[in-house]
Amino acid sequence: MTARRDVADLTHRDAAWSGLRVLVAGLGISGFAAADALAERGAQVVLVDAAVPAPDSAAAGRAQILEVLDVEVRTGAEAAAALPGGRELDLVVTSPGWRPDQPLLAAAAAAGIPVWGEVELAWRMRAREGAAPWLTITGTNGKTTTVQMLAAILRAAGLRATSAGNVGTPILEAVLHPEPYDVIAVELSSFQLHWSSSLRPLASVCLNIAPDHIDWHGSLADYEKDKGKVYANTEIACVYNVQDPATERLVEQAEVIEGCRAIGFTLGVPARSMVGLVDDILADRAFVEDRATSAVPVASLGDLEQNGIPAAPHVVANALAAAALARAYGVHPHAVAAGLRDFVPEPHRVAYAGEVAGVRFVDDSKATNPHAASASLAAYEHIVWIAGGLLKGAEIDDLVERFAGRLRGAVLIGADRARIAESLARHAPDLPVVDLADTDTGAMDRAVVAAARLAQPGDVVLLAPAAASMDMFANYGARGDAFTAAVARLTSSGE
Incomplete structure (x- = not known):
């Protein structure tokens, strides 16, 4: 067999990719x-997947296109169970969802075959000269909001910019776009970071750390370690969350480029080398000439309002993180404010769903774990909470204990609602609780009606389930859509 090629010199799109033997x-x-x-650059590619795509599915369409490009596509459990026999490989490129202990990937590692993720491949396929710098974002929660805020700020500055990676455009498409970008805002999951090693972002941030995906990483320590890779080799600024000491610790442990600075973001008044809040002003005391004695305003809380509703604290924190990254790139303060005003949140992320009899309804179906739900619950004073679904082993008791005093009532849905009910009984024994065993298509309508009856004028009915949705819905988006539709029907009924 031909000796395995060294892939260390594959550092740009014009490198010697031709003939490289790759398993995707x-x-x-x-x-x-x-x-x-890879196929476009002459690599010999075989792609494997355990699932056999259904006819006429998107996956089947992708397979057909790849076969036209001379990519060998193998599907089924056997195809993904082991390295292909009789084939010497130079490289394995894995999709982020594949766990490190997956037999094929474990066999590659044991054989000394380099394993990259798509993000690592994208970094190595940047242009040799003049490639767009990356501003990278990770965190347990808030990644998508922050990366989209950042992209809006960059565009408001007149830059050709996009958000890519774990959200929206695949990072390879952004890197290889025929009309090059000036700068790319890159969202990175812990899975993607695990399989990355040579990224060199201009500026980077880890928004927060909370237990998540422990089954994939094996331990909280390994999860944190992979999150911390976002800071590796950062050139200008490692941005951390002052309210989450774990993120600052990751910065302290990171190997960065000489001269890179640690920049904090805080919901309090910023100290030197931080961005934060001064009254209702988002202020930069990091990227100013005399940061010892002065700060520059970059936006106001009014710039973050949506439908007249003030931004929740975690949304303000996301905006501060995005502002810090943009300022590290050199964006003018006026563009920060303009971009934040232009930003439109994606559906199901603390989205206003309507108002009935003085009660506001807010859809945060994206709050699929207790940490995310905590951010929503912290935003409102009096809440009727719609919660429940698949907790996936997450602990709920700390969340309930922390916010029990804000709750006017609770409506519980989904498979693990009993665990939430037990916690409510411990920490809020007098709270009115409606336990809905319903799982049919009308279940959300009944949950919304029940919540409305528990609420008083001025309250917020908040869908922040703290749990995944797949026990009742296709995904968190379908759950949020059902909530919004139920609120609309309640509004029209006048109940």
């Missing part, structure tokens, strides 16, 4: 993008 794991969007980019 996964037929999803990132796997397709990787196989397509």
Whole structure:
């Protein structure tokens, strides 16, 4: 067999990719993008996936396109169970969802075959000269909001910019776009960071750390370690959350480029080398000439309002993180404010769903774990909470204890609602609780009606389930859509 090639010198798109023998794991969007980019550069690519795509599905369409490009596509459990026999490989490129202990990936590691993720491949396929710098964002919660805020700020500054990575455009597509970007805002999951090693972002941030995906990483320590890789090799600024000491600790442990600065973001008054709040002003005391004695305003809390509703504290924190990254890139303060005004949140992220009899309804179906739900619950004084779903082993007791005093009532849905009910009984024994065993299509309507009856004028009915949705809905988006539709029907009924 031909000796394995050294892939260390594959550091730009014009490198010697031709003839490289690559296995791509996964037929999803990132796997397709990787196989397509490699085949276009003359690599010999085989793609494997445990799932056999249904006829006429998007996955089947991707497989057909790849086969036209001379990519060998193998699907089924056997195809993904082990390295292909009789084939020497130079490289494995994995989709982010594949766990490190997956047999094929474990066999590659044992054989000394380098394993990259799509993000690592994208970094190595940047232009040799003049490639767009990356501003990278990770965290347990808030990544998507922050990366989209940042992209809006960059565009408001007149830059050709996009958000990519774990959200929206696959990062390979952004890197290889025929009309190059000036700068790319990159959202990175812990999975993507695990498989990355040579990224060199201009500026980076870890928004927060809370237990998540422990089953994938094996331990909280390993999860934190992978999150911390966002800071590795950062050139200008490592941005951390002053309210989350774990993020500052990750900065302290990171190997960065000489001269890189640690920049904090805080909901309090900023100290030197921080961005934060001074009354209702988002202020930069990091990227100013005389940061010892002065700060510059970059936006106001009014710039973050949506439908007249003040931004929740975690949304303000996300805006401060985005502002810090933009300022590290050199964006003018006026563009920060303009971008935040232009920003439109994605559906189901603390989205206003309507008002009935003085009660506001807020959809945060994206709050699929207790940490995310905590941010929503902290935003309102009097709440009727719609909660429940699949807790996936997450602890709920601390969340309930912390916010019991804000609750006017609770409506519980989903498979693990009993655990939430037990916690409410311990920490808020007098709270009115409606336990809905319903799982049919009308269940959300009944939950919204029950919540409305518990609420008083001035209250917020908050869908922040603290749990995943797949026990009752296709995904958190379908759950949020059901909530919004139920609120609309309640509004029209006048109940």
